[in-house]
Amino acid sequence: MDKRRQRYLKHTPSVIFAGATALLVIALTSLPYARADQVATRLAVVPAWSIRWQPARLVNGAPVLFRVKPPTLVKSLNGTWLGHDLSFTFEPSTRTWFALAGISLETKPGTYSLTLTAESEKGMPVLSVKRIRVAAGKYHTIALLIPKKFTEPNAAQLEAINQGKSLKDKAFLQSGAQREWSGGFLPPVNAPVSDVFGTRRTFNAAVQSVHKGLDYAVPAGTPVFAVNSGTVILAHPLFFEGNCVVLDHGQGLLTLYLHLSEITVKEGDHIARGQQIGISGATGRATGAHLHVAVRWQGVYLNPATLFSLHLPRT
Ligand SMILES: [Zn+2]
Known part of the structure; x- marks a missing residue:
C-alpha cells in the first residue's frame, strides 16, 4: 500500500465524522419551527401504560386492586409489589389486566414500586415501573x-x-x-x-x-x-x-x-x-x-x- 493511501485511511474516520456533523447542523438549522412542533406532538401521543388502583388512597393493612392497560397487545402480564409476585388476569370487557394484592400492616408510609412485566404478541418483553404512595392507616x-x-x-x-x-x-x-x-x-x-x-x-x-x-x-x-x-x-x-x-x-x-x-x-x-x-x-x-x-x-x-x-x- 502506498503512503497516500495509508494517509487517506488514517484520516477517513475524522473526515466522515466532520462531514456528518456538518450535515446534521444544516439539517437541524434548516428545520422550520412547525416541524419541531410536529416532532413534539408525535412524542406526546406515544401510547403509555395506564396503571390504576383501588382504593384511591393506599394505606398499610389495605388490600388493593391494580388495573393495568399496557401500551400494546400482550399475551401475559406479571408484576412484583412489596416483594410479592402478582399474576394478572385479562378482562375482555374493559381490555384491562387486573390483580388483587395488598399492603402489610408493617409497611412504613412511603413510595413503593409496582414493577410490571408483559409479553407482547410477538414475544417481546414490555416493562413498566410505577411509583405508588402508601400512607399511614389510622389504627387505635x-x-x-x-x-x-x-x-x-x-x-x-x-x-x-x-x-x-x-x-x-x-x-x-x-x-x-x-x-x-x-x-x-x-x-x-x-x-x-x-x-x-x-x-x-x-x-x-x-x-x-x-x-x-x-x-x-x-x-x-x-x-x-x-x-x-x-x-x-x-x-x-x-x-x-x-x-x-x-x-x-x-x-x-x-x-x-x-x-x-x-x-x-x-x-x-x-x-x-x-x-x-x-x-x-x-x-x-x-x-x-x-x-x-x-x-x-x-x-x-x-x-x-x-x-x-x-x-x-x-x-
Ligand atoms: Zn376478632
Missing part, C-alpha cells in the same frame, strides 16, 4: 380482659396451641395457583362491626397483639356465609380460633372464619360466594359470641372491610 389501641389460659398457658394448653399452629401453617401452604374468587367480596353476616381491623390490643394489661381481622357482633347460632367462591382448606377446632374454617380463593388469597359454634362444610369442598360455611359462636379465645373474619394474602393479613368495599371484576 384497646385493653381487654380474657381468661388466663390464653395469656399464660400451661404445658397441655401450649401443646394444643402448637398443634393448632401447625394445622394452620399446613393449610396456609395449600393456596391454589388459579384465582377462584369472582366479583365483589360480601360481608359474611349482616350485623354491626364490634371491632375493626388493625386495633392494637393489650390482654390483661400484659400481652399485646394486633387485631388482624374484623369482628361482627352476632349472637351464637347466626349463619355465616362465604365472602366469595373458594375451596375449604381447613375446617377444624383450634386453641385460639375455636372452630375455624379457612377458604382458599386462589393466588394466595384466603379468608378465615373463627369462633364458630358449628362448622357446616368439610375440607376439599368447593364453596360458592354467599354459601353457608358455619354457625357463629364463642369457641376459642373469645370474650363472648361474635364472628371474627380475617383476610390473608400471601402471608399478610389485610383489612376485610376495605376488601368488601372494592368493586371487583366478575371475569
Whole structure:
C-alpha cells in the first residue's frame, strides 16, 4: 500500500465524522419551527401504560386492586409489589389486566414500586415501573380482659396451641395457583362491626397483639356465609380460633372464619360466594359470641372491610 493511501485511511474516520456533523447542523438549522412542533406532538401521543388502583388512597393493612392497560397487545402480564409476585388476569370487557394484592400492616408510609412485566404478541418483553404512595392507616389501641389460659398457658394448653399452629401453617401452604374468587367480596353476616381491623390490643394489661381481622357482633347460632367462591382448606377446632374454617380463593388469597359454634362444610369442598360455611359462636379465645373474619394474602393479613368495599371484576 502506498503512503497516500495509508494517509487517506488514517484520516477517513475524522473526515466522515466532520462531514456528518456538518450535515446534521444544516439539517437541524434548516428545520422550520412547525416541524419541531410536529416532532413534539408525535412524542406526546406515544401510547403509555395506564396503571390504576383501588382504593384511591393506599394505606398499610389495605388490600388493593391494580388495573393495568399496557401500551400494546400482550399475551401475559406479571408484576412484583412489596416483594410479592402478582399474576394478572385479562378482562375482555374493559381490555384491562387486573390483580388483587395488598399492603402489610408493617409497611412504613412511603413510595413503593409496582414493577410490571408483559409479553407482547410477538414475544417481546414490555416493562413498566410505577411509583405508588402508601400512607399511614389510622389504627387505635384497646385493653381487654380474657381468661388466663390464653395469656399464660400451661404445658397441655401450649401443646394444643402448637398443634393448632401447625394445622394452620399446613393449610396456609395449600393456596391454589388459579384465582377462584369472582366479583365483589360480601360481608359474611349482616350485623354491626364490634371491632375493626388493625386495633392494637393489650390482654390483661400484659400481652399485646394486633387485631388482624374484623369482628361482627352476632349472637351464637347466626349463619355465616362465604365472602366469595373458594375451596375449604381447613375446617377444624383450634386453641385460639375455636372452630375455624379457612377458604382458599386462589393466588394466595384466603379468608378465615373463627369462633364458630358449628362448622357446616368439610375440607376439599368447593364453596360458592354467599354459601353457608358455619354457625357463629364463642369457641376459642373469645370474650363472648361474635364472628371474627380475617383476610390473608400471601402471608399478610389485610383489612376485610376495605376488601368488601372494592368493586371487583366478575371475569
Ligand atoms: Zn376478632
